[in-house]
Amino acid sequence: MSKETQKVKKQDKDISLNDMDSLEFSEWYGEILETAKIYDLRYPIKGCGVYLPYGFKIRRYSFEILRDLLDSTNHDETLFPMLIPETLLAKEGEHIKGFEDEVFWVTHGGKNELDVRLALRPTSETAIYHMMKQWLKVHTDLPFKLYQTVNTFRYETKHTRPLIRLREIMTFNEAHTAHSTKEECEAQVKEGMYVYSSFFESLAIPVLISKRPEWDKFPGAEYTTAYDTIYPDGKTMQIGTVHNLGQHFAKTFDLEFETAEGEKDYVYQSCYGISDRVIASIIAIHGDKNGLVIPPKVAPIQIAMVPLLFKGKEEIVLEKSNELYDKLKKFARIELDTRDIRPGRKFNDWELKGVPLRIELGPRDLENDKVMIFRRDTNEKFDVAIADLTAEYLVDLMETVTSDMAKKAYDAFLGHIEILNIEGIDNESLVETIKEALNNRKVVLIPFDEKLYNEEFEEQIGASILGECEFEGTKYISIAKTY
Numbered sequence: 001m002s003k004e005t006q007k008v009k010k011q012d013k014d015i016s017l018n019d020m021d022s023l024e025f026s027e028w029y030g031e032i033l034e035t036a037k038i039y040d041l042r043y044p045i046k047g048c049g050v051y052l053p054y055g056f057k058i059r060r061y062s063f064e065i066l067r068d069l070l071d072s073t074n075h076d077e078t079l080f081p082m083l084i085p086e087t088l089l090a091k092e093g094e095h096i097k098g099f100e101d102e103v104f105w106v107t108h109g110g111k112n113e114l115d116v117r118l119a120l121r122p123t124s125e126t127a128i129y130h131m132m133k134q135w136l137k138v139h140t141d142l143p144f145k146l147y148q149t150v151n152t153f154r155y156e157t158k159h160t161r162p163l164i165r166l167r168e169i170m171t172f173n174e175a176h177t178a179h180s181t182k183e184e185c186e187a188q189v190k191e192g193m194y195v196y197s198s199f200f201e202s203l204a205i206p207v208l209i210s211k212r213p214e215w216d217k218f219p220g221a222e223y224t225t226a227y228d229t230i231y232p233d234g235k236t237m238q239i240g241t242v243h244n245l246g247q248h249f250a251k252t253f254d255l256e257f258e259t260a261e262g263e264k265d266y267v268y269q270s271c272y273g274i275s276d277r278v279i280a281s282i283i284a285i286h287g288d289k290n291g292l293v294i295p296p297k298v299a300p301i302q303i304a305m306v307p308l309l310f311k312g313k314e315e316i317v318l319e320k321s322n323e324l325y326d327k328l329k330k331f332a333r334i335e336l337d338t339r340d341i342r343p344g345r346k347f348n349d350w351e352l353k354g355v356p357l358r359i360e361l362g363p364r365d366l367e368n369d370k371v372m373i374f375r376r377d378t379n380e381k382f383d384v385a386i387a388d389l390t391a392e393y394l395v396d397l398m399e400t401v402t403s404d405m406a407k408k409a410y411d412a413f414l415g416h417i418e419i420l421n422i423e424g425i426d427n428e429s430l431v432e433t434i435k436e437a438l439n440n441r442k443v444v445l446i447p448f449d450e451k452l453y454n455e456e457f458e459e460q461i462g463a464s465i466l467g468e469c470e471f472e473g474t475k476y477i478s479i480a481k482t483y
């Protein structure tokens with residue numbers, strides 16, 4: 001910031017969520033969705049809920065960033081039917097085995113029973129790859145890269161949670177690609193990872209990237225790379241996955257093409273998916289006990305202006321406020337709060353809704369051509385000359401807020417990671433040490449060891465092996481309690 005600023009107030013009591021256990025955190029999470037008017041889960045079907053306008057805007061701005069990233073890496077946006085005939089869904093053995101307990105079926109059209117049951121898509125591989133068969137003939141039809149943002153359906157038997165474990169996944173952004181060689185497909189998986197890493201970075205959400213173990217990869221995939229973030233209660237949330245499908249689906253769907261050399265081969269495929277869990281994570285990772293803290297890029301309201309209407313000064317304060325509002329509304333999403341309630345009530349409302357910046361316009365400050373700015377991420381206040389409140393000043397300030405939020409989130413993330421040195425430790429005490437760390441809201445990294453990388457060990461520790469991950473240049477097995 002150009003001007004010397006005076007830090008007036010810093011939040012004294014600790015309002016971070018990081019000391020909450022799972023129960024307290026899930027209470028906080030459920031409450032905030034309602035009080036900040038993000039989402040209404042009172043819809044009469046379990047696992048289904050309604051995006052309220054404020055929450056819908058966060059969703060819209062967030063997925064616009066993802067859309068831009070996919071468009072700028074030459075993915076074409078498309079739209080496929082929601083219904084998939086059972087004959088198609090069941091074509092790839094592992095795929096249907098992985099989803100058969102989760103599929104919603106449509107069996108009737110009106111009073112007529114359908115001769116073939118129709119699935120509500122749990123994901124769209126089988127719908128899309130059936131059409132790829134019509135489209136992909138020769139190597140010049142490749143690479144083929146598409147995506148769609150749709151609702152998908154999974155009959156989740158574990159308890160459902162709003163935006164986290166849905167039965168109707170309302171914002172399922174899925175990308176599907178096809179390539180002429182294994183190497184090109186590998187490169188595409190890396191590009192998909194670049195898109196997801198950039199997306200999470202723009203939302204200041206820290207992630208651990210793990211290659212899922214064989215027994216927990218996407219049904220029908222060669223391998224799955226997953227993005228896990230860590231919630232305040234120390235449990236991890238899988239917020240994105242990138243799969244290398246190899247030629248499994250291509251062979252099942254007979255996606256043969258003519259190579260440049262005039263031979264026949266099956267295409268090599270990848271797919272990657274992200275859902276509403278991203279919205280849940282913006283709320284969970286950045287929120288504090290005063291409410292939401294929304295990264296400016298996706299904040300429905302970026303600046304709340306609060307005129308302080310002291311007796312006898314209302315006129316001048318409102319006049320200056322409207323003047324400043326008209327100037328700033330051109331380059332920020334801004335709300336002028338002229339409600340006839342106490343300023344303290346207004347401050348609490350905007351802090352609850354996570355508005356990144358608040359401008360307070362007091363009569364004395366205005367006489368000196370100054371205003372007070374409050375930063376929601378640091379809860380600090382400082383004064384700024386009105387003349388300095390330019391577009392670039394605000395853009396720069398919002399950039400600073402975003403990078404400070406990223407640093408703060410990353411510090412909390414690191415605080416949840418415990419690297420265990422397991423030199424010479426016997427299996428029994430290793431299990432105990434891991435359990436103790438997990439109960440202390442930690443994600444545990446142990447140096448990679450084939451002997452421990454199995455479901456038996458997962459059983460012993462009573463938690464999930466997230467997979468193989470690189471952390472600060474070393475390869476580990478990542479272990480956590482998960483959502």
Ligand SMILES: Nc1ncnc2c1ncn2[C@@H]1O[C@H](COS(=O)(=O)NC(=O)[C@@H](N)CS)[C@@H](O)[C@H]1O
Nearest residue numbers: 123164165166174238239240241271272273275
């Ligand atoms: N029930 C659910 N509610 C909300 N999000 C979910 C649910 N199930 C999965 N997800 C999210 O959706 C992402 C993609 O789902 S997936 O099964 O891992 N991968 C696929 O479906 C692939 N076809 C890539 S599109 C997951 O990483 C997870 O973040």
